[in-house]
Amino acid sequence: MKLVIAIIKPFKLDEVREALTEVGVAGMTVSEVKGFGRQKGQTEIYRGAEYSTNMVPKIKVEVVCATDLAPRVVEAIQAAANTGAIGDGKIFVLDVGQAVRIRTGETDHTAL
Amino acid sequence: MKRLIAPIAAGATALLAAAPAWAQEAAAAAAPTPDKGDTAWMMISTVLVMAMIVPGLALFYGGLVRTKNMLSVLTQILAVASFAMIIWVIYGYTMAFGDGGNAFIAGFGKAFLAGVTSASTAATFSDGVVIPEYVFIAFQMTFAAITVSLVVGGLVERLKFSALMVFAAVWLTIVYFPIAHMVWAGNGLLFNWSPAALDFAGGTVVHINAGVSALVGALILGPRLGYKKEIMAPHSLTMTLIGTGLLWVGWFGFNAGSALEANGSAALAMVNTFVATAAGVLFWMLTERVLGHKGSLLGACSGAIAGLVAITPAAGNSGPFGAILLGAVAAILCAIFVVNVKPKLALDDSLDAFGIHGIGGIIGSIGTAFTMLPSLGGPGAADYALIPQLGTQVVAVLIAGGWAAVGSAIAFSIAKAVTGLRVAEEVEREGLDLGEHGERAYNY
Numbered sequence: 001m002k003l004v005i006a007i008i009k010p011f012k013l014d015e016v017r018e019a020l021t022e023v024g025v026a027g028m029t030v031s032e033v034k035g036f037g038r039q040k041g042q043t044e045i046y047r048g049a050e051y052s053t054n055m056v057p058k059i060k061v062e063v064v065c066a067t068d069l070a071p072r073v074v075e076a077i078q079a080a081a082n083t084g085a086i087g088d089g090k091i092f093v094l095d096v097g098q099a100v101r102i103r104t105g106e107t108d109h110t111a112l
Numbered sequence: 113m114k115r116l117i118a119p120i121a122a123g124a125t126a127l128l129a130a131a132p133a134w135a136q137e138a139a140a141a142a143a144p145t146p147d148k149g150d151t152a153w154m155m156i157s158t159v160l161v162m163a164m165i166v167p168g169l170a171l172f173y174g175g176l177v178r179t180k181n182m183l184s185v186l187t188q189i190l191a192v193a194s195f196a197m198i199i200w201v202i203y204g205y206t207m208a209f210g211d212g213g214n215a216f217i218a219g220f221g222k223a224f225l226a227g228v229t230s231a232s233t234a235a236t237f238s239d240g241v242v243i244p245e246y247v248f249i250a251f252q253m254t255f256a257a258i259t260v261s262l263v264v265g266g267l268v269e270r271l272k273f274s275a276l277m278v279f280a281a282v283w284l285t286i287v288y289f290p291i292a293h294m295v296w297a298g299n300g301l302l303f304n305w306s307p308a309a310l311d312f313a314g315g316t317v318v319h320i321n322a323g324v325s326a327l328v329g330a331l332i333l334g335p336r337l338g339y340k341k342e343i344m345a346p347h348s349l350t351m352t353l354i355g356t357g358l359l360w361v362g363w364f365g366f367n368a369g370s371a372l373e374a375n376g377s378a379a380l381a382m383v384n385t386f387v388a389t390a391a392g393v394l395f396w397m398l399t400e401r402v403l404g405h406k407g408s409l410l411g412a413c414s415g416a417i418a419g420l421v422a423i424t425p426a427a428g429n430s431g432p433f434g435a436i437l438l439g440a441v442a443a444i445l446c447a448i449f450v451v452n453v454k455p456k457l458a459l460d461d462s463l464d465a466f467g468i469h470g471i472g473g474i475i476g477s478i479g480t481a482f483t484m485l486p487s488l489g490g491p492g493a494a495d496y497a498l499i500p501q502l503g504t505q506v507v508a509v510l511i512a513g514g515w516a517a518v519g520s521a522i523a524f525s526i527a528k529a530v531t532g533l534r535v536a537e538e539v540e541r542e543g544l545d546l547g548e549h550g551e552r553a554y555n556y
Contacts, residue, residue, distance in 0.1 A: 048450055049340075
């Protein structure tokens with residue numbers, strides 16, 4: 001099993017969700033996060049006082065899927081979240097050791 | 113709002129004492145009765161000004177501070193305005209508008225509103241037209257309450273609550289009441305200047321006074337911890353917009369109510385309060401563009417206040433196009449000061465009480481000399497002389513500004529001696545909501 005973590009632009013969430021549903025992903029976890037990469041943040045000006053907020057709001061999507069499905073999940077996110085502009089985000093893939101469905105006690109693939 | 117309280121009732125009493133019975137009847141018959149229309153308008157104006165303080169100013173200022181200090185700002189405005197009302201009826205009204213006294217304060221004969229009854233009347237601008245004295249007392253009470261509340265704008269996020277209350281008591285006594293008397297009372301210094309200082313609704317008494325006092329307070333208090341280093345962005349410009357709207361609505365009572373009658377002068381003040389403010393909104397945003405920024409909502413709200421402040425002394429002393437001019441000039445100059453000049457100064461006038469009320473008030477007060485000109489559509493008589501009036505307006509600005517500076521320095525020093533003035537560093541870091549009041553504005 002693989003854990004796919006994608007940091008994306010907030011307004012791309014719906015497209016990413018649709019793309020992942022098409023690939024066959026049954027569930028995901030989404031959080032609002034802040035961070036920075038090459039984009040470096042934004043400047044806000046209030047009555048002349050400038051604030052560089054060096055953290056940009058992003059969405060973090062986490063999906064656990066079967067190992068053989070992972071490349072297609074990554075591909076789907078990459079295609080759906082791409083605008084071609086700076087700050088489109090990143091995707092990370094990690095190994096997952098175990099999965100348990102709390103309600104039934106099912107494990108691993110059946111728990112996904 | 114000039115020529116106040118030449119109390120007809122008192123004159124009648126003097127006659128009564130000196131004359132035989134038949135003269136008593138004649139005097140009583142001659143005493144004018146308040147018009148119900150004037151009275152109704154003035155009562156509405158009074159509560160409109162109240163809406164400017166809570167919720168108007170409280171939300172305007174509250175939205176501009178950080179989340180951790182929201183509740184402290186709301187509390188400060190509510191408490192200090194309430195305190196001013198109580199002081200006003202105890203000895204404020206008599207100091208500003210009581211009988212007798214000199215050019216600087218009135219006598220203390222009306223302390224605790226002694227002698228005022230529901231039959232007492234206060235004079236207006238028109239001979240023989242009066243309003244109930246209680247209405248005049250309440251209307252003027254809201255002015256004292258909002259002026260001291262405005263000062264809070266220079267001091268938020270670091271001033272102790274107790275310090276504010278001590279400051280308010282001293283400041284109202286030695287600064288606000290004397291300046292109100294000098295400018296508006298029949299025997300006041302600037303009212304008797306030749307020509308008399310023009311201040312329709314409080315450019316000098318309210319705005320220059322509050323702005324300069326806030327400046328002095330900000331200097332004595334010092335900047336907030338982390339000023340210019342940490343993020344101090346407004347926590348809710350939505351609240352600030354709501355506050356701006358309530359201030360604008362309430363300001364119709366403030367300006368048009370200052371005619372003291374429901375008449376054409378009030379109508380003129382009303383139109384001017386619309387258009388000067390509208391010009392302020394647009395010209396502040398334009399100035400931001402010219403200075404290389406984006407036109408912002410905070411700028412638009414600030415411009416509205418700058419326009420309102422500037423038109424205050426000129427409300428009934430200007431034509432509508434003079435008002436537009438005044439609103440535009442005030443917005444441009446206040447915006448340049450706040451956006452470009454202030455960041456270079458070592459001054460943390462947190463919410464720009466001086467930058468907008470002080471500077472806007474000075475522009476309005478001096479500008480009133482010009483807006484009176486009949487050639488600008490102003491209500492000046494055909495023989496209106498610009499230069500002497502301009503001289504008076506400058507003198508009035510200097511006297512009010514100087515008096516406010518010295519008086520507020522004394523008031524802040526007393527507050528500092530009694531309370532320490534500023535909260536402890538931990539309290540400032542954690543926020544005044546919890547540190548000073550033990551509760552938060554938001555629980556989620």
